[in-house]
Amino acid sequence: MKKQSLTNKEETFKVLIAEDNAVSARILKKNIEDWGYEVVMAQDGDEAWKAYQDEKIRLAVLDWMMPKINGLDLCRRIREIDHEEGSKEYTYVILLTAKGQQADLIKGFSAGADDYITKPFNRHELKARLKTGKRIIDLQRQIMEQADRDGLTGLWNRKRMFKILEKEINRAQREERPLATIMIDVDNFKKINDTYGHHSGDSVLVEVSSYLQKSIRNYDEICRYGGDELFIILPNCNLAMTERIAERLRQCVSETKIKTDTGTLDITISLGGVSSEIFLSDLTPDKLVISSDEALLKAKSNGRNCVVIKKKKDKM
Amino acid sequence: MSELKSLNDTKPIDLPSALERIGGDESLLHELIEIYIEDFLEKHDLLKQAIEHGDFNTIKEIGHSLKGSSGNLSLTNLHETFYQIEMSGREEDIERARYFFHVLNKEFQKLRDFFPKQKTQFSG
Numbered sequence: 001m002k003k004q005s006l007t008n009k010e011e012t013f014k015v016l017i018a019e020d021n022a023v024s025a026r027i028l029k030k031n032i033e034d035w036g037y038e039v040v041m042a043q044d045g046d047e048a049w050k051a052y053q054d055e056k057i058r059l060a061v062l063d064w065m066m067p068k069i070n071g072l073d074l075c076r077r078i079r080e081i082d083h084e085e086g087s088k089e090y091t092y093v094i095l096l097t098a099k100g101q102q103a104d105l106i107k108g109f110s111a112g113a114d115d116y117i118t119k120p121f122n123r124h125e126l127k128a129r130l131k132t133g134k135r136i137i138d139l140q141r142q143i144m145e146q147a148d149r150d151g152l153t154g155l156w157n158r159k160r161m162f163k164i165l166e167k168e169i170n171r172a173q174r175e176e177r178p179l180a181t182i183m184i185d186v187d188n189f190k191k192i193n194d195t196y197g198h199h200s201g202d203s204v205l206v207e208v209s210s211y212l213q214k215s216i217r218n219y220d221e222i223c224r225y226g227g228d229e230l231f232i233i234l235p236n237c238n239l240a241m242t243e244r245i246a247e248r249l250r251q252c253v254s255e256t257k258i259k260t261d262t263g264t265l266d267i268t269i270s271l272g273g274v275s276s277e278i279f280l281s282d283l284t285p286d287k288l289v290i291s292s293d294e295a296l297l298k299a300k301s302n303g304r305n306c307v308v309i310k311k312k313k314d315k316m
Numbered sequence: 317m318s319e320l321k322s323l324n325d326t327k328p329i330d331l332p333s334a335l336e337r338i339g340g341d342e343s344l345l346h347e348l349i350e351i352y353i354e355d356f357l358e359k360h361d362l363l364k365q366a367i368e369h370g371d372f373n374t375i376k377e378i379g380h381s382l383k384g385s386s387g388n389l390s391l392t393n394l395h396e397t398f399y400q401i402e403m404s405g406r407e408e409d410i411e412r413a414r415y416f417f418h419v420l421n422k423e424f425q426k427l428r429d430f431f432p433k434q435k436t437q438f439s440g
Contacts, residue, residue: 022351023385027338034339065380098384120387120395123337 012038013134016060018048018074019096020067024119028061028126035127045069052078052091059092059133061117064108071095072111079112090140092133096121150224152202153209161223161231165285168221168235172276173283180237180275182246183292184212187268187304189228196262201228203260204267208253215252216245231292239275239311246271246307254305268305272296278313328426330390337388345389349431352385356424363401367413375413376405393423 015037019025025041032039040055042048046068052060060078062071069077075093082090095108095116108116114136115129148160156164165181172179186192186208193201205228213222216232225231232249234242250271257264272295276283291310299308338344359378366374379402386395397420404412 021381021384021388022355023348024388026344026348026351027388030338030341030344098380098387119384120337120390123339 013058013137014038014040014056015130016040016042016048016051016055016057016062018042018045018051018060018066018071019063020044020065021063024063024096031123031126032061032130035130037130045071045074048074049077053081056089057091058089058137059094059130061094061096061130062113063096064098064104072108075108075111075113082112089144090137092137094129094133153206153224155209155213155230156221156223158223158225161221161225161233162285164221164223164233165288168233169276169283169285169288172235175236177236178238178276179283179288180234180239180242180273181288181292182232182234182242182249182271182273183225183289183296184230184232184249184272185270185296185300186228187270187300192265192267196260196265200260200262200265204258204265207258207260208267208269211253211256212249215249225289229296231289237275239277239309242273242275243307243309246273246309250305250307270296270299270304271307272299272310273307274310278310280313328391328393328423328430330392334390337390346431348389349427352389352391353428353431355385356382360424363417367410367417370410372405372408372410374405376402379403379405391427394420394427397423 015032017025017028017032017039019028020043025043029039029041037059040051040057042051044067048060048062048066049069051057052074060074062074064071066074072095075095078091078093092115093113095105095113096119097105097108097116098119105116115133117126117129148157148163149155150157168179171177186204189201189204192204205224209222209224209230212230212232216222217234219235221233223231223233234245237245250269254266254268256267258267272292274288274291274295276288278291279287295308295310299306302308334345335342338348359382362374363378365371366378379398379400383395383398383402385391386398397416400416401413401420404410404416
């Protein structure tokens with residue numbers, strides 16, 4: 001059985017350098033860029049704090065003594081955000097200290113710093129410390145990614161699905177755009193398991209997931225809701241578009257021969273969709289899930305291998 | 317042999333150490349020295365005034381800032397001199413500040429002699 005690979009997009013590793021001293025800042029920038037990192041520069045604590053909030057900073061090199069907000073306070077603020085917002089990824093913080101400040105290092109670690117380097121720094125030491133920071137951030141990212149993936153299909157799991165829904169609802173409301181969802185069920189999945197065995201059933205789920213993933217737009221998200229039920233989140237998608245996409249997905253699966261260890265199977269899916277346009281009150285993840293599920297049940301009762309889109313205005 | 321390496325036996329800068337810190341990039345070193353000199357000249361007058369007025373906080377801050385730049389460029393003597401100025405500010409020792417301000421001017425002139433082609437002029 002071919003397990004679906006994770007679809008994590010490669011991102012540049014952004015390093016924030018907060019240093020008011022022009023010479024030191026230029027040396028840091030030159031070196032850190034030479035080592036392949038993308039650098040964001042800040043000349044004081046205020047600028048650094050703004051850059052941290054605006055950019056996806058993975059690692060921060062903060063001078064201890066800076067105008068406006070010093071490195072120690074900046075570090076505390078960064079950690080407060082880490083605690084408040086579960087979705088924000090951890091930022092590795094390296095404090096830059098002068099030799100005389102080494103006695104204060106315990107304060108730095110208490111404020112949430114991960115490491116420190118003494119000025120004037122040794123280039124090789126700085127490189128090694130950045131590499132250590134990157135290794136830890138990459139490992140953390142992998143662990144977070146795995147915790148949010150379904151072990152069989154590699155799709156986002158149910159926990160992540162609700163997080164994505166929250167985020168997309170907020171975005172849709174902010175941008176005044178529709179948001180659609182589709183619940184999908186593999187037709188007669190129990191029968192496949194009973195006839196060909198659970199191993200074949202698993203293969204069917206993996207293959208169907210893979211076909212669907214290849215068929216959606218690159219900004220759509222596909223998740224395993226549970227059992228043989230999959231869930232697709234479609235930003236900026238109205239009812240008509242949702243119907244077209246769902247129908248395309250249905251055709252794609254029905255026209256594809258699904259390979260399993262016990263042979264090639266003809267598989268079909270039923271789909272139930274909804275778009276935010278039908279809701280008259282505030283949109284919530286639960287409303288989208290429940291309405292999509294209701295539409296899916298209708299599709300199944302209509303004889304399966306079909307699409308039902310809920311169009312009636314909903315006061316829920 | 318480059319211009320910088322041929323001057324290596326003079327005192328104000330530990331050239332191999334400075335170049336090592338920036339991956340051997342000599343043109344960058346010149347750029348950094350230029351930034352340093354500009355920063356020095358800007359802060360020099362402020363430091364002079366701070367010493368005249370006994371403003372220890374400013375003495376400490378300028379000492380600390382230029383100590384950092386000097387260290388990063390391996391300007392060994394200037395690094396030590398600014399360390400002493402920073403400490404004189406911390407310990408509110410005006411005599412020590414005056415003495416090292418005098419040392420500072422001499423050390424800075426050595427640096428200017430070492431890098432005669434740097435554009436920024438110093439009036440002393």
